[in-house]
Amino acid sequence: MTRRNEETTSMTNNTFKTIGFIGLGAMGSQMVKHLKGIADILVYDTDAARAAEAAKASGGRIVDGVSGMSSADAVILMLPTSAIVDQVLHGADGGKGLLDYLPAGSMVIDMSSSAPTNSVANAEIAAKKGVHFIDAPVSGGVKGAEAASLAIMVGGAQADFDRALPVLQKMGAKVFLVGKVGSGHAVKALNNLLAATAFAATSEVFAVGAKFGLDPTTMLKAIDASSGQSFQTTHVWQKAVIDRTFQFGFALALMEKDVRVAMSLFDAMGSDAQLSRTVAAIWTKALASAAPGSDMTVVAKQAEAALGL
Known part of the structure; x- marks a missing residue:
């Protein structure tokens, strides 16, 4: 088991059977391809062409919006802003969000560049629905995403970190548990x-x-x-x-x-x-x-x- 605040490089086995990935821009499109073969992959992006490319690269399939993630054990978010993360999680204009569809016991892994305070609030809301939440932003740019050499800074509970670690290691060379939820984004x-x-x-x-x-x-x-x-x-x-x-x-x-x-x-x-x-x-x-x-x-x-x- 990995101790808190310790850099992790050793590989362990993934326990998620189905992984969703939302946000397939310059970074996400490169990161998702490294998940090929470790689980059933579901992809979604508002840009249909990006989603198609990501599905091909990851061996996954495209779903129609957040409702299509209902079978996922974990969903990775790689989105531009905290506002968009909030919209995806909670819905917009009275509509349903991702947290309304995910089953209890599943996990949200927010790898976007979000505000730490938003991460704390989102984790609290997710917990009320029985969904685990960690923040795991990255450093290393597009080249790091392409080479799976990103540094990943994780905020969350030790048990959630341990559970997500095998997936994160597929996308990054160095994964750090830096503290409670929000700490990664901080x-x-x-x-x-x-x-x-x-x-x-x-x-x-x-x-x-x-x-x-x-x-x-x-x-x-x-x-x-x-x-x-x-x-x-x-x-x-x-x-x-x-x-x-x-x-x-x-x-x-x-x-x-x-x-x-x-x-x-x-x-x-x-x-x-x-x-x-x-x-x-x-x-x-x-x-x-x-x-x-x-x-x-x-x-x-x-x-x-x-x-x-």
């Missing part, structure tokens, strides 16, 4: 706030360096050998800014959303968080002024533009 949001802070600072630093006349490549080499080195310099900057493609593969809108989720947690905890609020304002402004669909790395271009570069 860690994910706080991690991305740290990343957003580092990238915003890196953008301003390199813009000032360029204005002074420093060569960006030379500057990057020096920083990567010094105390200012970070994931943002060694990976993001190297891949997407130095070569001026500004395509790291993580959308600006998603980063801004994750920062807002983190800030909602700061608010709930009564934190003043002056630095984080400044960072949040940078990302909100960046999203408002960037073209739709922009990559997060356009923040670097905006920092340059602010200095007339």
